[in-house]
Amino acid sequence: MKLKSTINNIISSALQEASINAPTQSVTNATRKEFGDFQYNGAMSLAKSLGSNPREIATNVSKYIHSNAIEKVEIAGPGFINIWIDNNWLSSQLNDITKDKNLGISVNKKNEKIVVDYSGPNMAKEMHVGHLRSTIIGDTLSNLFGFLGYDVIRQNHIGDWGTQFGMLIAYLEEIQNEGKSYDELKDLEHFYKLAKAKFDSDASFANTAREYVVKIQGGDSYCLGLWQKFIDTSLAHCEEVYDKLGVKLTKNDVRAESSYNDMLPQIVQELETKGLITISDGAKCIFLPNSEVPIIVQKSDGGYLYATTDLAALKYRSQIISAKRICYVVDARQSEHFRQVFWVSKEAGFVETDTSLEHIAFGTMMDRSGKPFKTRDGGTVKLIDLLDEAIVRAKDTISSKESLDNDVLEHTAKVIGIGALKYADLSVNRESNYIFDWDKMLSFDGNTALYMQYAYARIQSILRRFDGELIGEINIQSDIEHKLGLALLEFEDILSKVYDDAMPNHLTGYLYELATLFMQFYELSPILKDGIDHETKMSRLLLADLTAKTIKQGLSILGIEVVDKL
RNA sequence: GCAUCCAUAGCUUAGCUGGAUAGAGCAUCGGUUUGCGGUACCGAAGGUCUCAGGUUCGAAUCCUGAUGGGUGUACCA
Numbered sequence: 180m181k182l183k184s185t186i187n188n189i190i191s192s193a194l195q196e197a198s199i200n201a202p203t204q205s206v207t208n209a210t211r212k213e214f215g216d217f218q219y220n221g222a223m224s225l226a227k228s229l230g231s232n233p234r235e236i237a238t239n240v241s242k243y244i245h246s247n248a249i250e251k252v253e254i255a256g257p258g259f260i261n262i263w264i265d266n267n268w269l270s271s272q273l274n275d276i277t278k279d280k281n282l283g284i285s286v287n288k289k290n291e292k293i294v295v296d297y298s299g300p301n302m303a304k305e306m307h308v309g310h311l312r313s314t315i316i317g318d319t320l321s322n323l324f325g326f327l328g329y330d331v332i333r334q335n336h337i338g339d340w341g342t343q344f345g346m347l348i349a350y351l352e353e354i355q356n357e358g359k360s361y362d363e364l365k366d367l368e369h370f371y372k373l374a375k376a377k378f379d380s381d382a383s384f385a386n387t388a389r390e391y392v393v394k395i396q397g398g399d400s401y402c403l404g405l406w407q408k409f410i411d412t413s414l415a416h417c418e419e420v421y422d423k424l425g426v427k428l429t430k431n432d433v434r435a436e437s438s439y440n441d442m443l444p445q446i447v448q449e450l451e452t453k454g455l456i457t458i459s460d461g462a463k464c465i466f467l468p469n470s471e472v473p474i475i476v477q478k479s480d481g482g483y484l485y486a487t488t489d490l491a492a493l494k495y496r497s498q499i500i501s502a503k504r505i506c507y508v509v510d511a512r513q514s515e516h517f518r519q520v521f522w523v524s525k526e527a528g529f530v531e532t533d534t535s536l537e538h539i540a541f542g543t544m545m546d547r548s549g550k551p552f553k554t555r556d557g558g559t560v561k562l563i564d565l566l567d568e569a570i571v572r573a574k575d576t577i578s579s580k581e582s583l584d585n586d587v588l589e590h591t592a593k594v595i596g597i598g599a600l601k602y603a604d605l606s607v608n609r610e611s612n613y614i615f616d617w618d619k620m621l622s623f624d625g626n627t628a629l630y631m632q633y634a635y636a637r638i639q640s641i642l643r644r645f646d647g648e649l650i651g652e653i654n655i656q657s658d659i660e661h662k663l664g665l666a667l668l669e670f671e672d673i674l675s676k677v678y679d680d681a682m683p684n685h686l687t688g689y690l691y692e693l694a695t696l697f698m699q700f701y702e703l704s705p706i707l708k709d710g711i712d713h714e715t716k717m718s719r720l721l722l723a724d725l726t727a728k729t730i731k732q733g734l735s736i737l738g739i740e741v742v743d744k745l
Numbered sequence: 746g747c748a749u750c751c752a753u754a755g756c757u758u759a760g761c762u763g764g765a766u767a768g769a770g771c772a773u774c775g776g777u778u779u780g781c782g783g784u785a786c787c788g789a790a791g792g793u794c795u796c797a798g799g800u801u802c803g804a805a806u807c808c809u810g811a812u813g814g815g816u817g818u819a820c821c822a
């Protein structure tokens with residue numbers, strides 16, 4: 180349930196009854212525990228427009244606050260309204276949620292479409308760490324939108340077009356002619372280097388490569404066949420990575436750059452018709468207001484650029500897919516580019532005016548010393564190697580504990596390693612650069628995936644030990660139960676917030692808070708010990724179970740799994 | 746040069762619809778246990794929120810300027 184909206188509605192009707200016409204201002208969590216659970220600060224800002232003092236306004240409004248959700252209200256300081264939530268009401272809300280498969284979260288019934296463009300690897304090379312953040316963040320947002328009932332269209336805008344492909348397919352052809360298998364393609368990085376070396380040293384090969392670029396673009400079927408073979412192999416590499424990462428991108432989500440090729444001449448045509456084009460140095464450009472650097476949609480030699488492709492993609496997504504919201508999960512360095520294409524797409528009418536176009540920008544991944552993440556010799560780190568290392572390191576951290584079966588150990592190590600990797604990324608504000616630190620992400624201490632997975636496993640252990648059916652009611656008694664209960668009800672508020680601002684770190688922050696509250700509850704409130712009466716036991720078990728379900732659901736949105744035993 | 750983003754504790758950071766004593770984690774120091782998983786919990790210490798102005802009853806938050814840093818800057822993507 181949306182706890183805050185509920186409280187806000189109560190305040191709104193109180194304002195109405197007090198005949199105060201106020202803009203909506205949301206309640207916030209109380210800053211200190213003496214101030215209750217929530218506080219409304221609107222009285223102070225209303226004071227000026229109403230011409231009276233804020234304490235009087237607050238007192239007046241508080242007279243009209245009447246709801247069984249609220250235990251008491253106090254006026255404090257210059258005009259804060261402090262609000263305490265009633266335990267009976269809280270208990271009944273929690274009991275409703277425990278009976279709901281969706282944890283009481285309402286879903287969007289209009290089935291609105293949201294496009295999430297993420298990952299977008301280049302087919303010429305293997306995926307490297309530079310693709311990690313886009314892939315993880317994009318997948319999380321897609322999961323969230325889907326969970327909230329929206330129709331999510333994942334789009335993997337792979338880079339499968341451009342001059343380097345001439346070189347690559349020419350080299351592929353050569354290998355084929357020499358009767359070798361495609362083994363070379365198993366290591367795409369290596370393949371790329373070999374092709375490049377040949378291109379630089381062998382003039383006739385270089386010529387063939389250049390001819391092939393022209394041929395592919397001209398639709399030559401032989402060259403396109405080779406190209407397709409190359410792309411298929413390269414894409415298979417990506418799928419291996421997605422599979423290991425537990426990311427839900429599939430072949431069906433691929434909508435390659437090249438698929439927009441046919442639209443490009445028409446895009447430029449339309450831009451010309453609309454009078455947006457200026458020819459500068461032979462290139463077709465669009466100059467944005469107050470901007471010196473233009474966006475080039477067609478080169479002086481007639482070729483198209485990625486801006487043109489992005490415009491075509493925008494048009495496709497708005498007009499064919501009918502997306503209401505389009506999110507581009509792309510490195511912050513491209514913000515200028517997106518600002519430009521978004522502006523042009525609206526100006527040219529490629530995209531409906533009410534469609535939300537968002538660049539979900541993120542910062543660079545750094546190593547512990549704060550420099551861009553590289554291998555020891557300065558090369559790019561292959562993503563698949565990074566994932567394997569995460570799993571190996573995870574195995575080290577858990578295998579010392581107790582002997583697990585090999586299969587179980589493998590599975591657990593994967594869940595923990597990949598979970599740690601994702602969580603570390605998602606738990607920081609995506610816009611800042613992110614410091615990659617193995618020790619930190621695989622620690623049980625602090626805001627990590629492992630802490631949450633541990634809390635989850637601990638609850639499962641209790642439920643196993645209890646080994647019975649959970650029949651009863653949650654009945655909130657203590658302060659810590661009150662806090663835990665409120666946190667559980669707040670889940671939807673948080674999801675809604677992340678929906679709005681596309682900031683997954685708000686969700687991780689919430690989950691950490693929830694897990695911490697549970698640990699406190701666990702210390703203070705014995706569940707299975709002797710002397711606990713049946714009703715209290717059931718209430719606490721149900722609270723624990725609901726906490727576990729919430730953690731599991733939250734992590735699931737982040738693309739992170741849980742295990743029953745660690 | 747121009748554009749744009751950023752600056753919070755030793756480190757990593759939360760907080761950005763202006764609100765009460767700026768909130769965490771790591772590291773440091775101290776404590777809790779006849780224990781439902783102690784890989785836990787509790788506590789202490791640690792801050793001129795880069796600096797200087799301004800708006801306001803009230804500013805880490807909004808505005809202006811300065812300093813330091815990141816990134817981008819027309820026929821690559």
